Amino acid sequence: MSTVAVVGAGVIGLSWARLFREHGMTVRITDPRPDLAEVVPDDVLIAPTVAEAVRDADFVQENGPEDLELKKTLFAELVREAPEHALLLSSSSAIPSTAFTEGIDGSRVLIGHPFNPPHVIPLVEVVPGEQTSEESVTRAVEFYRSLGRTPVVERKEIPGFVxxxxxxxxxxxxxxxxxxxxxxxxxxxxxxxxxxxxxxxxVGPFLGAHLGGGPGGYRHLAEHIGKSMRGLSLGTPxxxxxxxxxxxxxxxxxxxxxxxxxxxxxxxxxxxxxxxxx
Ligand SMILES: NC(=O)c1ccc[n+]([C@@H]2O[C@H](COP(=O)([O-])OP(=O)(O)OC[C@H]3O[C@@H](n4cnc5c(N)ncnc54)[C@H](O)[C@@H]3O)[C@@H](O)[C@H]2O)c1
Structure with missing residues (x-):
């Protein structure tokens, strides 16, 4: 049975912890928040430090604040303290992993970005950074699939992902x-x-549009209604x-x-x- 470390126990970390437990994984969680013991799901083990949380982890899911400097410090520690085989995943919503792995070994670091709450919503955006190995991408996809999620690999880092x-x-x-x-x-x-x-x-926007064109499909929609849609100027709040x-x-x-x-x-x-x- 795999062990997973959840680093950061806010909105997202607590929801991941619940999903990992529901799939029978051993879950260790760490967060400096003083009320940690009151908010963790049943059977989740509390670790007093990041190093202790990740010591025997196979997977680490990082969910600290969306702050570049903090993620740089955190990932330097994760690379140092987690076992060599452990996959290091970040829930980051907008910061690509290349930005926080400068100067460290980022071969097993990548984004596993969920939608809130991850124990309910299936999508996980898997985004490799410049240093991420292909093996790490494959392992991340298998990991999220084993949890009943729907991973989608995105091949270029772009702020905010897709x-x-x-x-x-x-x-x-x-x-x-x-x-x-x-x-x-x-x-x-x-x-x-x-x-x-x-x-x-x-159906997603493209299949929806393909069907919106009737039997003529996306071509019909793009060449007819699409013309007036493209001319619509949208507002700026x-x-x-x-x-x-x-x-x-x-x-x-x-x-x-x-x-x-x-x-x-x-x-x-x-x-x-x-x-x-x-
Ligand atoms: N809220 C969302 O809808 C959402 C969705 C997808 C991804 N995310 C991403 O997930 C991450 C967490 O977001 P959130 O909404 O759960 O934020 P949050 O503010 O609810 O939780 C962040 C937690 O990190 C803890 N923390 C601070 N420093 C830490 C450290 N050094 N080590 C461990 N924990 C530390 C804080 O005490 C806090 O409990 C962010 O990167 C965010 O962009 C958020």
């Missing part, structure tokens, strides 16, 4: 539409969950998000985080179950 760049594009226009008073945050969410979100759980923050808090601030997260996870699991059955 998922967050797509999310940023949609979020930018969503912010603009709310700031312009076109829709409220709740109505914008209703537009997405009742159309694009539902469609994209079944203001640089001060304060009004938007207040509008989102007005919409959802009266519910607790745990109630909203529980509903989100229940619905997402229901969608996943329906997809598995079809």
């Amino acid at each position: 998922g967050n760049r797509l999310q940023a594009a949609l979020s930018r226009e969503a912010a603009y539409l709310v700031e312009q008073g076109v829709v409220t945050p709740a109505d914008l969410d209703a537009v997405v969950t009742n159309s694009l979100g539902l469609r994209w759980a079944a 203001s640089q001060d998000p304060e009004r938007l923050i207040r509008a989102v808090e007005d919409a959802y601030g009266s519910s607790t985080y745990s109630a909203l997260a529980e509903t989100r996870d229940r619905k997402q699991l229901a969608v996943l179950t329906a997809l598995e059955e079809n």
